Amino acid sequence: MIFKQYFTAWSIGLLFLSSLVHAKEPSSQAFRSFWHPMYHNQRLNYCTLKTNECGKKVADAYCQLMGYQAATKNLIAYHLNSTQFIDSPTTCKKETCHGFELINCAMSLSHKPPKPYHYTQKRFVYPRINHYRIDWCYEKNKACGAPVAHSFCQQIGYMRADSFKKESQIGLTQTLGSQARCSGNQCHGFQFIVCSR
Structure with missing residues (x-):
């Protein structure tokens, strides 16, 4: 009887240790x-x-x-x-x-929650406004590149744009300033914008 209880306790302990060894992070x-x-x-x-x-x-x-x-x-x-x-x-x-x-x-x-400082940057691929890709210029051929990226980031709650990349011949874009749309091969926009807090 004592041997049976000892063997059962030993088996349960072995199963527990085995589950710890083979447990993976969900x-x-x-x-x-x-x-x-x-x-x-x-x-x-x-x-x-x-x-x-x-x-x-x-x-x-x-x-x-x-x-x-x-x-x-x-x-x-x-x-x-x-x-x-x-x-x-x-x-x-x-x-x-x-x-x-x-x-x-x-x-x-x-399943490891990220630390708060992990949220200081966010990369926006093909950034859009009103379902249109954001134009490279703030208004038609004025304030192009960095001013548009900074404005986009500030409009969505970030402080500034850390980096961005131009993409040519998009086909259809919309400016952040006047909300004017551009269509055709002469329209340029952003491949991505990285915003930071």
Whole structure:
């Protein structure tokens, strides 16, 4: 009887230690579904132009542009007539142009809450105002670049812009100052803006 109690206690202790050794930090994923994903105001092409890779590789690249780690799912959309390649400013304008119906993007999240000082900076990829990409200039051809980035950051509660990158030939933008819209290849905007508190 004593031997049985001793053996049971020993087995429970061994199981407990085993669970401690094999326990992993719980993790989860942040995800987003992009239905009819757009790139430069066109539907995203299913393949790349230069390397002719299709599907998952293009979806992964799109997710990384949107701030995620990789694509978990993608669905093809056939015969879109007009699509934009992710690796080239060239567009496909034929009946045989295929794109994406859906791209699901995901990234891993840690269950360790970040320290308050981790929130001093935030990167905004393809910053927008009223659903339009922000124009490179505050008003038409005036106060371009840094003044626009600083104004964008201040409007959303940050103190300043630490860095930003220009992107040319966006297709459709809106200025922060006069709210005027620009359409065509002469429109330039931001690829990203990093704001800080």
